[in-house]
């Protein structure tokens with residue numbers, strides 16, 4: 001397929017697409033879907049509001065024609081969406097797409113890892129915020145211990161998928177787990193990425209004071225390990241990577257709060273209800289689902305996506321303050337998928 005390169009107002013090309021396939025989740029992580037806000041009465045999207053796999057395939061093809069090389073599936077919990085390997089298979093057949101990843105809490109990987117790999121999935125990022133069962137159960141709000149997630153990681157590796165581990169660090173919650181997680185991941189050959197706690201959505205009660213910065217995490221690691229910085233492998237690489245000296249293992253940091261990386265942000269997001277978001281923190285989505293369902297042609301869809309991207313000037317993390325975090329209208333993480 002002929003690829004065009006489109007750039008936004010800050011000259012950033014469109015390279016990545018993150019697709020949230022479902023807004024539901026089997027966890028209620030405190031920093032993402034707090035149980036008191038996402039209780040039994042919470043109304044999730046009806047099935048008819050979700051883009052079908054055929055619609056997602058069509059939109060993904062158009063994005064790839066406009067420059068997207070990588071797609072990541074996320075949620076809510078993406079493995080709760082029925083028959084996800086069918087979608088992966090459809091996406092993996094798109095000419096020009098180089099990479100398909102999945103972000104998951106890992107619990108359903110023992111059931112799906114082999115099928116996902118066979119369908120063309122390349123990598124998974126598994127979220128795990130603690131190795132302590134009691135604490136992990138409190139964080140995920142469902143009292144699920146670490147074993148189901150560790151089993152998920154093992155299943156993904158056995159299936160031949162690339163595996164990274166994501167740990168959100170929140171002050172006073174799991175900062176004591178920084179070192180045990182590093183030791184565990186290093187010993188088991190897993191790349192760990194520490195994620196700074198972010199002010200996504202408006203339900204998690206985020207405060208700047210709750211953020212443990214990359215610098216603070218790095219200081220903890222330095223007490224035990226010798227680290228050397230690695231150069232970014234490509235424009236737009238989000239994680240800042242360090243190698244444990246004298247080994248092949250590395251560790252990464254997603255510094256969305258303390259060292260923003262908006263100037264190289266090449267990522268577009270498609271929410272579970274079919275809206276395009278040009279920034280994780282921009283509450284104004286652009287409808288694509290109804291446009292498509294009302295009979296838009298591929299050319300019209302491509303024109304619309306192009307004009308959305310060309311009109312993009314987002315750099316929220318560059319501008320974030322305690323005040324913007326509290327006052328800006330923002331989309332919930334479970335809709336947009338991180």
Ligand code: SAM
Pocket residue numbers: 025031032074075076077078103104105125126127166167168195196197198199200204333334337338
């Ligand atoms: N359910 C899947 C999972 O947990 O991996 C996929 C969706 S989840 C919204 C995607 C990523 O966002 C996860 O790595 C999660 O830890 C991260 N995340 C959620 N809330 C966050 C927050 N407030 N700050 C930083 N990262 C967050």
Ligand code: SF4
Pocket residue numbers: 025026027028029032033075076077105127333334
């Ligand atoms: Fe669910 Fe993932 Fe959010 Fe946790 S971080 S509540 S697993 S969507």
Ligand code: SF4
Pocket residue numbers: 256260261262265267278279280281314315316317318
């Ligand atoms: Fe990209 Fe928005 Fe995050 Fe900046 S704040 S890196 S523009 S998603």
